[in-house]
Amino acid sequence: MGVNIDDVKRLKSLTGVGLTDAKKALEEAGGDFDKALEAMRKKGLTKADKRGEREARAGVIGTYNHDSRIGVLVEVNCETDFVARNEIFTGLVKDISMHVAASAPLYVSLDDVPATEMKKVEKEFAEKAKSDGKPKEMIDKIVDGMVKKHFSERCLMDQPYIRNPDQTVGDYVKENIAKLGENIVVRRITRMQLGEV
Amino acid sequence: MGVNIDDVKRLKSLTGVGLTDAKKALEEAGGDFDKALEAMRKKGLTKADKRGEREARAGVIGTYNHDSRIGVLVEVNCETDFVARNEIFTGLVKDISMHVAASAPLYVSLDDVPATEMKKVEKEFAEKAKSDGKPKEMIDKIVDGMVKKHFSERCLMDQPYIRNPDQTVGDYVKENIAKLGENIVVRRITRMQLGEV
Numbered sequence: 060m061g062v063n064i065d066d067v068k069r070l071k072s073l074t075g076v077g078l079t080d081a082k083k084a085l086e087e088a089g090g091d092f093d094k095a096l097e098a099m100r101k102k103g104l105t106k107a108d109k110r111g112e113r114e115a116r117a118g119v120i121g122t123y124n125h126d127s128r129i130g131v132l133v134e135v136n137c138e139t140d141f142v143a144r145n146e147i148f149t150g151l152v153k154d155i156s157m158h159v160a161a162s163a164p165l166y167v168s169l170d171d172v173p174a175t176e177m178k179k180v181e182k183e184f185a186e187k188a189k190s191d192g193k194p195k196e197m198i199d200k201i202v203d204g205m206v207k208k209h210f211s212e213r214c215l216m217d218q219p220y221i222r223n224p225d226q227t228v229g230d231y232v233k234e235n236i237a238k239l240g241e242n243i244v245v246r247r248i249t250r251m252q253l254g255e256v
Numbered sequence: 257m258g259v260n261i262d263d264v265k266r267l268k269s270l271t272g273v274g275l276t277d278a279k280k281a282l283e284e285a286g287g288d289f290d291k292a293l294e295a296m297r298k299k300g301l302t303k304a305d306k307r308g309e310r311e312a313r314a315g316v317i318g319t320y321n322h323d324s325r326i327g328v329l330v331e332v333n334c335e336t337d338f339v340a341r342n343e344i345f346t347g348l349v350k351d352i353s354m355h356v357a358a359s360a361p362l363y364v365s366l367d368d369v370p371a372t373e374m375k376k377v378e379k380e381f382a383e384k385a386k387s388d389g390k391p392k393e394m395i396d397k398i399v400d401g402m403v404k405k406h407f408s409e410r411c412l413m414d415q416p417y418i419r420n421p422d423q424t425v426g427d428y429v430k431e432n433i434a435k436l437g438e439n440i441v442v443r444r445i446t447r448m449q450l451g452e453v
Contacts, residue, residue, distance in 0.1 A: 120327040122329075
């Protein structure tokens with residue numbers, strides 16, 4: 060059974076095994092890349108580091124349209140085209156798109172909040188805490204809590220997931236990382252609402 | 257036949273006629289708002305100014321997804337919900353979405369190009385023209401032409417429409433304004449491609 064050398068290299072780089080093991084896995088799978096990858100995963104043969112650190116470069120652009128009045132785009136990355144085509148993954152992308160339509164997050168996570176915006180909000184809360192007469196030694200702590208709350212309400216990963224508010228969207232994504240055995244990254248979101256300024 | 261007072265007011269503000277005329281038109285249409293509006297348009301009863309100046313506030317958010325690799329959102333405004341639900345209008349929104357997916361414009365029109373970006377490109381072309389040894393007295397004109405070309409290739413309204421490259425997207429929209437008898441404005445576009453930086 061002939062084996063494609065590019066597939067061998069790709070399997071090697073995706074799984075972290077040596078060329079020989081990658082070639083063997085492909086041969087056993089009759090040259091079918093996805094089958095070989097799945098078999099290696101099942102056998103626990105992949106040597107890649109912690110999932111959270113593996114590079115997520117494949118994936119899907121999801122779109123969602125609510126009643127022609129709200130539109131959403133999301134890019135969700137995973138590591139392989141194999142998972143990008145998986146029903147669990149495409150279902151996750153759809154769930155995230157619908158969540159974004161409903162809950163209107165402004166950022167994916169805290170890391171995406173621009174520093175200037177963060178400073179501006181901090182300043183506003185600090186002024187409020189002062190004018191509310193909060194004790195000086197408490198102000199930093201109070202402001203910290205208010206800023207955290209303010210942005211976690213606006214960050215997708217920290218929002219309560221609309222279909223199960225007991226968990227955050229971040230937790231829901233993690234659940235799917237565990238199911239799929241690949242790192243999954245919500246890379247960016249856009250939401251457009253009719254008539255908004 | 258009872259007539260909804262809110263409908264009367266809405267019809268008045270949309271068409272620019274007086275309350276009495278709006279009420280009469282609604283009564284003649286059996287209370288059906290869309291029918292009344294259509295009848296008034298047919299009779300030329302609307303007093304609004306030139307179409308291009310009338311406010312476009314209703315409309316549609318269109319989404320388009322190509323192969324899960326490219327996603328597009330567009331907001332297209334018209335003047336009334338009546339037209340927003342019209343097949344010609346929704347077809348136009350779909351056409352524009354597909355065009356944006358294929359031709360990847362960065363801006364709707366020249367007016368949307370940030371001044372800093374415009375200056376940057378002008379400077380680059382001016383330097384190029386100088387280093388190409390173009391005659392000094394020609395440089396302004398040459399740069400002007402290059403800048404115009406550069407941005408018209410990146411502005412939706414100036415791009416050749418993919419399904420009929422003999423006309424620009426702007427011309428195609430104008431054609432539909434004439435057909436629908438309402439001002440139509442492509443307000444904003446977003447395009448997301450898998451893996452782009």
